[in-house]
Amino acid sequence: MTMLDQRGTDAPARQVGIHFDYLLRLGDDSLVLGQRLAEWCGHAPALEIDLSLSNMALDLIGQATLLLDHAGVVEGAGRDADALAFGRDALDYRNCLLVEQPNGDFARTMVRQWLFCTAQSHLFSELTDSSDEALAAIAAKALKELRYHVELSADWIVRLAQGTEESGRRIRDAFDWHWRFVDELFEFDAVEQALAETAIAVDRTMLRAKFDAALSDLLTLSQLEQPAEHYPVTGGRRGHHSEHIGPLLAVMQCLPRAYPGAKW
Amino acid sequence: MSEAMEGDRNPSVAETPNEWPLWEVFVRTRGGLAHRHFGSLHASDGEMALRHARDLYTRRQEGVSLWVVRSSSIIASDPDNADSFFEPAADKIYRHPTFYQIPDVLKHI
Numbered sequence: 021m022t023m024l025d026q027r028g029t030d031a032p033a034r035q036v037g038i039h040f041d042y043l044l045r046l047g048d049d050s051l052v053l054g055q056r057l058a059e060w061c062g063h064a065p066a067l068e069i070d071l072s073l074s075n076m077a078l079d080l081i082g083q084a085t086l087l088l089d090h091a092g093v094v095e096g097a098g099r100d101a102d103a104l105a106f107g108r109d110a111l112d113y114r115n116c117l118l119v120e121q122p123n124g125d126f127a128r129t130m131v132r133q134w135l136f137c138t139a140q141s142h143l144f145s146e147l148t149d150s151s152d153e154a155l156a157a158i159a160a161k162a163l164k165e166l167r168y169h170v171e172l173s174a175d176w177i178v179r180l181a182q183g184t185e186e187s188g189r190r191i192r193d194a195f196d197w198h199w200r201f202v203d204e205l206f207e208f209d210a211v212e213q214a215l216a217e218t219a220i221a222v223d224r225t226m227l228r229a230k231f232d233a234a235l236s237d238l239l240t241l242s243q244l245e246q247p248a249e250h251y252p253v254t255g256g257r258r259g260h261h262s263e264h265i266g267p268l269l270a271v272m273q274c275l276p277r278a279y280p281g282a283k284w
Numbered sequence: 285m286s287e288a289m290e291g292d293r294n295p296s297v298a299e300t301p302n303e304w305p306l307w308e309v310f311v312r313t314r315g316g317l318a319h320r321h322f323g324s325l326h327a328s329d330g331e332m333a334l335r336h337a338r339d340l341y342t343r344r345q346e347g348v349s350l351w352v353v354r355s356s357s358i359i360a361s362d363p364d365n366a367d368s369f370f371e372p373a374a375d376k377i378y379r380h381p382t383f384y385q386i387p388d389v390l391k392h393i
Contacts, residue, residue: 066304068325068336075339172335179328 035218038211040095041114042221043155044104045257047087048115050162051105052265053136054080055272056123065126072172076133079165086158093154106276110266111259118201120256120265127180127190131198134173138234139205141166142227151219174238181242195247203252206231211257305354307333309341312349319351327352 057077064070088101099107118136123129144166147159180187208216208224215221239246255261276282304326310319322341327333333352342350361369373379 066326068327068340071343072336072339075343175331175335179332 035214036094036096038214039152039220040091041211042215043087043091043094044114045116046155047084047091047101047104048113049119049136049140050080050087051084052113052115052268053119053132054078054084055268056119056121057129057133059123060129069126073129076165076169076172079162079169083158083162083165086161087155090154090158102276106273110261110269113259113261113265113269114257115261115265116201116204116256117253117262118198118205120262120268121198121201122264124194124197125190126176127187128194128197130173130176130180131191131194133169134177134238135198135202136205137166137169137173139202139227139231141170142230143222143224146222146227149219150221155220174241177238178242181244191242192244195244196250199247200250200253204254204256207254207257209257304328305356307337307352308355308358309333309337310351310353311337311341311347313347315348319349322346324355 054077057073057080060073061070061077064073084105085101088104092099092101092104116136118132121128121132141163144159144163148156148163150156150159177191180191182188206224206228212221212224216223236246238244305328306324307327307330308324309322311322312319325333325336325340327336330352334350337350337352341347
């Protein structure tokens with residue numbers, strides 16, 4: 021059963037349903053990318069990078085905790101962030117496809133980080149004026165973290181692009197791999213349109229121009245060409261995920277599911 | 285690092301061509317205090333050294349300002365010469381301001 025079925029038909033229940041769904045989207049984006057980055061722990065190219073990646077992972081998991089706790093309050097069914105993170109299966113996850121993509125090499129991880137965090141920082145910048153005051157406060161806190169992620173990943177993209185022949189090729193491959201998932205970051209469907217009417221959500225299509233300008237600056241600085249067009253892939257917001265999310269959730273959820281309520 | 289650049293560097297800090305150079309990190313723990321040496325790290329260049337320093341040494345709110353310096357730029361005293369460098373100061377107790385009576389009313393001296 022999907023969350024759409026649980027929404028009911030009367031207007032207030034529907035409003036709660038889409039509000040909850042929206043917070044899941046935001047929270048799941050942070051959670052899944054945080055989990056992905058944490059996979060680097062102990063495997064990064066250098067100790068210094070290991071710490072940077074873990075720091076970013078913890079920033080994102082912290083954001084996810086706040087967003088999913090708030091989602092649980094809006095839902096009003098007594099679920100907290102842990103219940104939502106560990107108790108849902110892939111079909112009920114609402115993250116975009118970009119964040120669940122495998123880490124690949126370091127170049128691919130950095131390009132994914134830049135693409136997501138740039139779009140997300142423009143979104144959160146607008147959400148600081150959301151009529152959902154808790155969401156506005158979370159967005160303001162997360163914004164500082166996201167901007168740092170953008171700067172760090174941009175620094176690495178420039179260096180790898182202008183490094184050796186191999187590092188340059190890996191960066192170009194990374195943009196090429198991720199480009200098909202970028203359009204979904206600006207998808208503005210009926211759920212978000214309805215929430216934008218009450219100023220809870222914002223129009224994501226309005227963020228695209230800022231994103232494109234930032235990307236153009238980065239590509240110029242890196243002396244890279246615009247990524248080739250790909251047929252865009254979407255579906256994450258409706259629970260239609262790539263095959264990569266299953267193993268990610270299995271690793272993340274196995275302990276709390278094997279030992280419900282475990283504490284350490 | 286190329287041979288040509290090593291002229292103004294401290295040759296005792298070994299740097300191999302395929303490794304990032306070493307940087308020393310200085311952190312100002314709060315406004316008004318001096319930057320203090322916290323440790324070192326490897327980074328490709330100054331900007332990245334600053335980023336790594338932020339992630340390595342200030343992740344628990346240890347500081348409000350950061351300096352990074354190439355380790356090879358530091359000119360250090362030679363431990364073998366410590367005797368001639370530091371011992372002559374040992375018997376010059378008159379250089380310490382311990383021969384003055386400090387009035388009790390003066391605080392914080």
